Amino acid sequence: MEAGAQTAERGSGQSPSAQQPAPAQSLPPTAAQTSAEHPWPVRLLTMKISDYVAKMPQVWVEGQVVQATRRPGTTTAYLTLRDTDVDMSLPVSAHVRLLDALPGGLAEGARVVVRASPEFWTKRGVLQLQATDIRPVGVGELLARIEHLKRVLASEGLLDEHRKKPLPFLPRCVGLVCGRASAAERDVVRTASDRWPGVRFEVRQVAVQGTGAVSEVSAAVAELDGHPDVDVIVVARGGGSLEDLLPFSNEALCRAVAACTTPVVSAIGHEVDNVLLDLVADVRASTPTDAGRRVVPAVAEELSGLEAARSRLRRTVLRLVDSESTALAQLRSRPVLADPRALLAEPTRTVAEARERGRRALEGRLREQAGVLAGLTASVRALSPAAVLERGYAVLQTDEGQVVRSPEDAPTGEWLRARLARGSIVVEVVDSEDDPEDDDEGFGEDGDG
Structure with missing residues (x-):
């Protein structure tokens, strides 16, 4: 809201609600009693809202300063405070001494907490905060919040190693979530293409810092997770300050990645940068270039490994053939295999001798029994009538x-x-x-x- 308009509206010496005419007695007293035949006029609705807002106590609000305006000759500064996760903002007015009291002043992009009273300006239908205290959110406080969220996610098992999914050996398509025209995109695509020239990408360019980063990155990840050809997703961003990388420690984004059925690689910042997404993702890459190396195999390395495997197999087969040939030669050199009939010679002689002994024994037995038979025959004949x-x-x-x-x-x-x-x-x-x-x-x- 411009300073002149607000000054004129507030400089009338009346409260916002006092500037509006009183509603007619015949109007419905509550919103639930209104109808098409008995509506409220705009002035009554704005007065109702103004009265409700005026009863609200002061509130502490956290956000990111996206605009700060100080006009010469005035004691009021006007800020735009945006939500850190979604694209929503509110105008804030504050005395300039609050800004001057901040160490180093107040720059656009700073995260602050503001103590303010809500005000509703009926003439313009605008909700505004009247700040009475402004405090910057320090790095220590941000780190403490991140550490608290880390403990919450860990207690739910979202950081456990056993739930992490392995990367496919050779993905059909790589999903890439990155900034628009970013170096991270070039690093991932170039590195992966150098290693495996046939790799395909589904790229989603989104905001990777600021208030819209969380929602855009989460939506892109969910879209790629449902893509039928995408086998792995890379979320990549270059380095930056702690504040720049805060979206990647956001709870909503971490839960969106944890819910993916497709393996996710986190490639945020540099080796020294640590965000919660690194812990939730299935694989953490130190840089976008490292992510390009992890998602696809290297053709040269695979060909070299294949050739080495073929050489090992060839040597193994040759050793096996040599070993079996030596064993076969040893078997062939044995007398029994050099002249197989020699193995049967001794058993043949034994059988022949046994047959001869049996023949002689049988003949002797037959002669003996023939004599007995002859005697019996003679006896029978002698006794015959x-x-x-x-x-x-x-x-x-x-x-x-x-x-x-x-x-x-x-x-x-x-x-x-x-x-x-x-x-x-x-x-x-x-x-x-x-x-x-x-x-x-x-x-x-x-x-x-």
Whole structure:
């Protein structure tokens, strides 16, 4: 707000609400009771807001000074105080002695805390802060806040090593979040392209310091995390002061990176710079150039490694072939392999001798049993009825086939059949006598039966 306008408005000697006419008695008393048929006029709404703001106590507010105006001949300075994370700002008026009391004065970009009373100017519809105290936010206080946030994130496990994702060996596409036309972008792209000429990038240029940095970087990271081809994300920025790098220690940005499913590389500042994003990201690169080296392999190194692996494999195979060839030669030099039949010679002789012994034993056994068989055969033949008949005996049988054993079996006049060694004859009994002393011994070899 310009100084002249504010001075004229406030110099009338009336409060902001006192400059407006009183509302009509017929108007709705509360905002909830308004309608299209019974609306509030603008003056009433601004007066209501002014009355509400006037009841607010003084408040401490932190922000970044983006504009400071001091006009000669006036005792009031006008500032624009912007939120440190999002693009929101408020005008602030303060006595010049508050600015003069600050060590080194008050420069644009400084972070301050202001004690102020809110004021609503009804004529312009502007909310303004009337500062009564201004204090710069020192480096020590900023570091203390960062350390506190670090402990909070650590207590939630967002800094744990086990949750960090490994980088892909060869990403299809690298997402890069960096400043517009920045050296960090050139360093990452050039280094990665030198190492792997075919690497592709999805670049998102954003504000990397100031009030819009957190929201822009967070949005770019979320967009690249959802990109189907992006396999790794690099957040890169060059070096700067602690205040310049504060967005990368912001809680909202740290949580946005922790929520990514794509591996994230933090490449903020130089080796000595430390931001909370380095701890939350999956990999911390000391510089943007180091990030370019980490996200892609080097073609020359990979080719060299491949050739070395091929050489090791070749040597291993040759050693294996030599070893097996030596073992095979040793096997071939053994007598059993030089003349395989020699291995069978001794068993062959053993088998032949066993067969001969078995043959002789079997023949002897057969001869022995043949003699026994001959004796048994002779005995059987000697006892055979046919052999008896061959000696001249005959067997007498009645007509019924009964063998005649005594004279009583063949009465006189009966016809009998005499069975001989060859054939038979029929005889008639003309006489018989019982001579118990007669037996086989009384017959000669050619005796009658």
